[in-house]
């Protein structure tokens with residue numbers, strides 16, 4: 123079974139949580155893409171839902187499947203958001219933003235009564251930090267912000283290189299919100315809450331990829347089947 127098959131299995135299990143009439147947040151990335159594809163099939167078969175996307179890419183995918191779309195301004199309270207993650211621990215603390223969608227993903231997750239993570243079980247780690255932590259920053263004053271971020275990271279007891287994310291063609295990556303991303307290569311994050319708080323107050327940091335206290339459940343697919351973390355319903 124391929125990693126993609128596992129992602130699809132997790133997405134299919136999450137689809138069971140969707141009820142008619144729900145207001146849904148649609149995540150971003152290769153795992154969330156499976157969920158949107160499967161949701162599109164259910165919508166084509168008559169399921170009534172209204173959705174908000176966490177990225178321009180997901181918005182385009184959902185529209186191509188004729189999924190009814192709204193915005194957070196029109197639909198500020200969502201019942202359920204289903205999204206992928208780059209890393210998670212057993213306390214349902216996440217690193218997100220490998221696909222540069224962390225800002226809208228966090229806003230949508232925070233507007234949802236429930237956020238459910240779908241992933242292959244290789245993303246479950248004992249300690250967060252192997253995946254570089256994405257930190258979204260405004261382009262203005264980049265070097266000043268970079269230094270302040272490095273200081274915040276050190277104060278939270280972590281260390282590692284900060285790299286400005288580039289696109290495959292070598293140009294600096296610009297997010298859907300018009301910002302840059304600094305990836306913090308930390309290896310391990312011993313104190314995720316402290317790091318999140320330290321990053322939250324750096325001027326120029328728009329958002330970071332530590333999602334703490336947002337996910338209520340994770341559906342992890344592995345060779346041995348599905349594992350559920352958190353509250354199943």
Ligand SMILES: O=C[C@H](O)[C@H](O)[C@H](O)COP(=O)(O)O
Pocket residue numbers: 149150151152153154205206207208217218219220221222223224227
């Ligand atoms: O910015 C992107 C998101 O946080 C994704 O949900 C995350 O990167 C996981 O993506 P994938 O399912 O492709 O591994």
